Amino acid sequence: MSRGAASRGAMSGGAVSEGVATAGASPATDALPFNARGVAAIYKFEMARFRRTLLQSLVAPIVSTALYFVVFGSAIGSRISTVHGVSYGAFIVPGLLMLSVLTESLANASFGIYMPKFTGTIYELLSAPVSSLEIVLGYVGAAVSKSLLLGALILGTASLFVPIRVLHPAWMIAFLVLTSASFSLCGFILGVWARSFEQLQFAPMLVVTPLTFLGGAFYSIDMLPHAWRTVTLFNPIVYLISGFRWSFYGSADVALGVSVASTGAFLALCLALIVWIFRTGYRLKN
Amino acid sequence: MTAALSISRLTKTYASGLQALKDVDLEIPRGEIFALLGPNGAGKTTLINIVCGIVTPSGGRVLADGYDVLRQYRAARRLIGLVPQELSTDMFETVRHTVQYSRELFGCRRDPALLERLLRDLSLWDKRNDRIMTLSGGMKRRVMIAKALAHEPRILFLDEPTAGVDVELRRDMWQLVRGLREREVTIVLTTHYIEEAEEMADRVGVINHGSLILVEEKRRLMKQLGRKELTLHLSEPLRAIPEALSDWRLTLSADGTEIQYRFDSVSEHSDIPALLRRIGELGIGFKDLNTRQSSLEEIFVGLVGRRAAASAERDVALSTEER
Ligand SMILES: Nc1ncnc2c1ncn2[C@@H]1O[C@H](COP(=O)(O)OP(=O)(O)OP(=O)(O)O)[C@@H](O)[C@H]1O
Numbered sequence: 001m002s003r004g005a006a007s008r009g010a011m012s013g014g015a016v017s018e019g020v021a022t023a024g025a026s027p028a029t030d031a032l033p034f035n036a037r038g039v040a041a042i043y044k045f046e047m048a049r050f051r052r053t054l055l056q057s058l059v060a061p062i063v064s065t066a067l068y069f070v071v072f073g074s075a076i077g078s079r080i081s082t083v084h085g086v087s088y089g090a091f092i093v094p095g096l097l098m099l100s101v102l103t104e105s106l107a108n109a110s111f112g113i114y115m116p117k118f119t120g121t122i123y124e125l126l127s128a129p130v131s132s133l134e135i136v137l138g139y140v141g142a143a144v145s146k147s148l149l150l151g152a153l154i155l156g157t158a159s160l161f162v163p164i165r166v167l168h169p170a171w172m173i174a175f176l177v178l179t180s181a182s183f184s185l186c187g188f189i190l191g192v193w194a195r196s197f198e199q200l201q202f203a204p205m206l207v208v209t210p211l212t213f214l215g216g217a218f219y220s221i222d223m224l225p226h227a228w229r230t231v232t233l234f235n236p237i238v239y240l241i242s243g244f245r246w247s248f249y250g251s252a253d254v255a256l257g258v259s260v261a262s263t264g265a266f267l268a269l270c271l272a273l274i275v276w277i278f279r280t281g282y283r284l285k286n
Numbered sequence: 287m288t289a290a291l292s293i294s295r296l297t298k299t300y301a302s303g304l305q306a307l308k309d310v311d312l313e314i315p316r317g318e319i320f321a322l323l324g325p326n327g328a329g330k331t332t333l334i335n336i337v338c339g340i341v342t343p344s345g346g347r348v349l350a351d352g353y354d355v356l357r358q359y360r361a362a363r364r365l366i367g368l369v370p371q372e373l374s375t376d377m378f379e380t381v382r383h384t385v386q387y388s389r390e391l392f393g394c395r396r397d398p399a400l401l402e403r404l405l406r407d408l409s410l411w412d413k414r415n416d417r418i419m420t421l422s423g424g425m426k427r428r429v430m431i432a433k434a435l436a437h438e439p440r441i442l443f444l445d446e447p448t449a450g451v452d453v454e455l456r457r458d459m460w461q462l463v464r465g466l467r468e469r470e471v472t473i474v475l476t477t478h479y480i481e482e483a484e485e486m487a488d489r490v491g492v493i494n495h496g497s498l499i500l501v502e503e504k505r506r507l508m509k510q511l512g513r514k515e516l517t518l519h520l521s522e523p524l525r526a527i528p529e530a531l532s533d534w535r536l537t538l539s540a541d542g543t544e545i546q547y548r549f550d551s552v553s554e555h556s557d558i559p560a561l562l563r564r565i566g567e568l569g570i571g572f573k574d575l576n577t578r579q580s581s582l583e584e585i586f587v588g589l590v591g592r593r594a595a596a597s598a599e600r601d602v603a604l605s606t607e608e609r
Pocket residue numbers: 286300301302304306324325326327328329330331332333371
């Protein structure tokens with residue numbers, strides 16, 4: 001740091017003062033405003049990528065959801081009458097929805113930032129006058145939009161199979177937004193961290209999918225033996241699905257407050273990691 | 287006037303421990319075309335990437351038009367355009383969209399007229415709706431140039447813009463650079479084609495092993511370091527150089543029909559008129575005469591070579607001392 005101070009002294013005085021004068025009152029901060037056009041450009045770019053791959057992006061998750069309904073809803077559901085007073089087919093809707101939104105958020109956001117790293121076009125992002133916040137807003141904003149769209153489509157598909165009612169629509173949307181935001185952020189981190197396509201697939205495969213299946217998407221954790229129930233409570237996804245299901249049917253495995261708090265905590269953790277990544281330039285800059 | 291670029295005591299040590307830049311100081315005035323030369327791995331790209339925000343410096347400071355590239359990065363980066371060394375573009379986007387994206391990313395309003403002019407200047411207008419992956423390598427490079435110019439930068443970095451590029455594109459590039467110079471855009475380019483620096487640059491910097499070993503106006507560099515060569519094509523072959531000409535270090539070609547005189551244009555006393563007079567007095571006739579100045583490439587090779595030789599000598603001296 002002393003080197004920086006010394007070099008400033010060595011600079012011609014005129015150059016320094018003129019620079020400061022044009023930059024505004026405080027030389028330490030950037031006087032220019034938020035680069036909204038930059039954010040919009042990233043967002044549009046990502047959405048264009050989404051449109052190009054519409055088939056994979058939407059059709060695949062919808063088909064797999066429909067399959068879940070056929071297999072779990074009809075085949076298994078015919079043997080289980082109701083869970084917490086809701087037909088089994090309807091019971092699994094919130095969990096399925098959460099499962100798709102969560103995986104898609106993770107996949108979309110991680111791929112979105114991994115690709116420029118992979119192809120080398122990240123140079124442009126790094127050399128543009130966009131702050132880290134703006135980059136995250138662009139990428140994560142787009143990933144969240146896609147997930148919400150997907151969520152709506154899955155809900156539509158599900159309603160073709162089973163009657164669905166939503167007791168607390170505002171809460172439902174809040175949970176959906178919070179979840180897709182958290183997992184998109186998480187995906188962004190994953191995309192920054194990954195050095196290969198294998199690593200990009202690794203986290204969703206090894207961590208998220210099992211946690212989701214063990215997160216009570218297809219059963220109420222009350223249905224588990226006591227010991228397993230305790231283990232399950234360490235799975236953060238349980239809280240997400242439980243809260244989300246409550247917004248549909250008014251019944252939950254864990255208290256609503258706990259669900260909201262743990263979702264919020266996860267979001268905060270992701271945000272903190274992102275801030276750290278940009279502060280240190282971790283895996284983005286040399 | 288504020289310098290377009292002012293670099294002071296810039297250092298960079300990569301995580302691997304490799305010191306890619308050592309205390310680099312450089313000031314580039316507005317509107318100048320500056321050519322950065324140096325062998326592979328000298329640190330040219332590292333220097334450019336630090337200015338553009340792609341690599342974080344380990345120490346020192348960079349001002350672009352007076353704005354600190356780290357603390358006032360928004361203001362600084364708006365002024366800067368970069369055509370990187372590596373060809374990397376989005377494959378699935380169309381030419382038009384990708385250039386438009388670049389402009390908006392830099393916070394500028396869409397400008398269809400500017401976009402059209404840019405694409406026409408770079409002979410990309412016919413390809414504007416083509417996906418980038420369908421273009422040839424040279425065309426992709428043009429796209430990258432268009433992207434770099436989309437926000438009308440005041441300082442443009444061209445990192446080996448003509449590597450692997452055909453003659454036509456190279457000529458277009460030179461044309462483009464001249465056009466930008468007329469608009470007072472400052473240009474920093476790196477190249478391994480020294481004729482390129484010779485053709486375009488106002489000043490030349492030579493970097494080697496992370497140190498800027500020389501910054502000089504191109505003309506003066508050529509004058510100072512350039513060797514000149516005078517050749518006389520004789521009417522009658524000579525057997526040997528006459529004694530009377532021993533004041534000049536002359537060489538006679540094997541067949542005796544050419545006299546060559548090599549001299550440092552500045553450092554050496556080279557009285558050509560006197561030489562020619564003396565030759566006339568001796569009755570040696572010549573039918574033609576030409577002079578040749580050494581190219582920047584020869585100068586550059588000489589410079590880097592001389593340094594290497596000097597350090598080798600030092601090593602030898604050290605090892606003999608040890609004994
Ligand atoms: N990301 C990196 N990590 C570690 N070392 C690096 C990295 N990038 C470059 N280097 C090293 O830093 C040195 C300077 O590299 P740089 O790319 O700046 O050279 P250059 O002058 O642009 O060379 P060229 O003419 O080949 O493009 C080289 O020794 C290179 O190996």
